[in-house]
Amino acid sequence: MLAIRLTAEPDRLATVALPVRPGDADDVPAGPVPTAVTLPDGVGDEAAALAPLARLTGRAGEIRVQLRPGGVPERLVLVGIGDGDEAGWRSAGAAVVRAAKDESHVTLALPVGVSPDSVRGLVEGLMLGSYRFRLGADDKAPALVGVDLAVADPDAHQQAVAVARTTARLTRLARDLTNTPSSIKNPEWFAGQIAEAAEGVPGLRLRVREPEQLAAEGFGGILAVGAGSASGPRLVELDWQPDDARTHVVLVGKGITFDTGGISIKPVPAMKLMRKDMAGAAAVLAATLGAAALRLPVRVTALAPLAENMVSGTAFRPGDIIRHYGGLTSETTNSDAEGRLVLADALAYAVQELKPDLLIDLATLTGANAVALGSRTGALYSDNDQLAKDLLAAIDAAGESAWRMPLPTDYVEYLGSDLADLHSAPTQGGGSVLAALYLREFTGDLRERWLHIDMSAPSWCERDDAELTRGATGWGVRGLLRWLGTLS
Known part of the structure; x- marks a missing residue:
């Protein structure tokens, strides 16, 4: 991972980067910002x-490299x-x-x-722009191993660098987990990766329920979805x-490993990227690890139900009635929901066992999220205006994006079933809204302190874009950590 060093006396000057600010209304053109440290003569x-x-216009992320053979620096x-805000610097x-x-x-070289x-x-x-994921040989791996940040007072920025490094490290972990092919990533492997990441961290407690414990405690939804796979939930x-x-x-x-x-x-076109269907689980687990690493003064419990939704003779069927933890039943006519x-x-x-103050869920839940x-x-989605x-x-401050959607009460009737308490996959349209309304039925007396995010679309990026790299984005880790940092 990229090494970041704060220094008031830069000594590695082969390649020097200078920030450029935009021009202004007084016809002052875009140009470099005065820096806090002395540059080589003439630079x-x-x-x-x-x-x-x-x-150059000075827009965020605009870049120009000037070669200077025989000079110091050799590349400007x-x-x-x-x-010049946080997003622009990102x-x-x-x-x-x-x-x-x-x-x-x-x-x-940073400004005064x-x-x-x-x-x-x-x-x-x-750190996020330099992220790469490969399992095979990487002949084109970047040579870049370190960046020096030249500032007048390094001590003034140590805390900001430490928080950013932790946030980026855990976002990269979520990306790694999501990018990993499902030939490797089954529920057991995923749980093992979290156990490894949490090992030895003071204040962290991990429990992994295997199929036998899930059955004994009545987790019927997790067991049903994982029933068709040789890899147990x-x-x-x-x-x-x-x-x-x-x-x-x-x-x-949500932790569907495939x-x-x-x-x-x-x-097939809709199935080929389904290794990313556990991005919500990766985000909440990474955010909890981040809360521990930053020693945030808030209790955080992450729950990641992990299963592989496969086709086999033991798979659950459309039309099955599923009994969930706590007793509510669902009629499911679509095993892809x-x-x-x-x-x-x-x-x-x-709700029933942990009784938290606030309840948040993240899920790559519907294609309707991307359509909308x-x-x-x-x-x-939330009924709580302040929480939303x-x-x-x-989320916005962290450089991610979300939009609040409605929870219309007149849609609740679509969840009705002749056979069960709820229909899990109504077909009346508004797929992301109906999925949120269905989940709300399981929040009990925490309904007014619950928030759901359907993050299927932003969990993946098809091309490099600012701090995002092609593939898994680790969406949600930065926003959750930023929000958790405001609580006490």
Whole structure:
């Protein structure tokens, strides 16, 4: 992973990056920002002359590399920072690591008075923009191993760098888990990866329920979805409980390690990326590990129901009645609407046994999320205005995106079943809304303190884009950690 160093006396000057701010209304052109450290002779003047010649605008993430044979530095990188806010610096960091991927080190000179928030965004951009996932040989791996941040007072930014490094590290973990092929990633393997990550961390407690325990305790939804696979389901419960915690949050994440659709089988194009159907579980587990690493003064319990939805003679059938944890029953006529069945068990368990103050679930639940909001934005549902407002603000500050959607009461009648308490997959349309309404039925007396995010679309990215890299995005880790950091 990329090494980040704060320094007031940069000594690795082969490649130097300078931030560029946009022009202004007084016809002052875009140009480099005055930096907090002394640059080699002539570099500042050269950068100021180059910016207008290169027609730089200073927009966040804009990049220009100037070769200077025989000079110091040998390569001068000009990078736009936009408004200079955290988001602009995050994009700038990602652009720098991509532009300097063939160099071993780069020094980035920061402006006088740069804020800790800007440094946090920059470090997240550097570490997330440099992310790569491969299981085979990587002949094109970047050479870049370290970035020096040249600032006047390194001590003033140590905390921002530490928080950013932790956030990025756990986001990268969520990406790794989601990108891993399902030939490797079954429920047992996934649970083992979390056990390894949590080992030795003070204040963390892990419990993994295997099929026998799930059956004995009545987790009928998880067992039904996992029944068709040779790899049995699991329920991972990861608890961070500091001594000074006054608030308890339960985070629930959908963990389908591969989704064929079951007997309601998916077409091949829809199935090929179903290794990502556990991105919600990866996000909530990584966020809980992050809360422990940052020693946040809030109790966080992550619940990750893990199952592989396969086609076989033991798979659950369309039309089956499933009895969930706590006793509610579901009629399911579509085995490809399996995620809500495992979430229902976990939500009911959280309400009845853990009794938290707040209950949040994240799930790659419906394709309707992408139809409504596109590829970058999660759909957020809650009856609690303040909770929705606070989490949306944290998600936005972290550089992620979500939009609040309605929970119309007149749609509840669509959940009715002649055979069971609920119909799990109504066909009246509004698939993401109906899935949220179904989950709400399992929140009991926490209904007013529950929030659901359908994050199927933003869990995956088809191309490099700012701090996102092609493949799994780790969506939700940054927003959850930002929000958890506001609680006490």
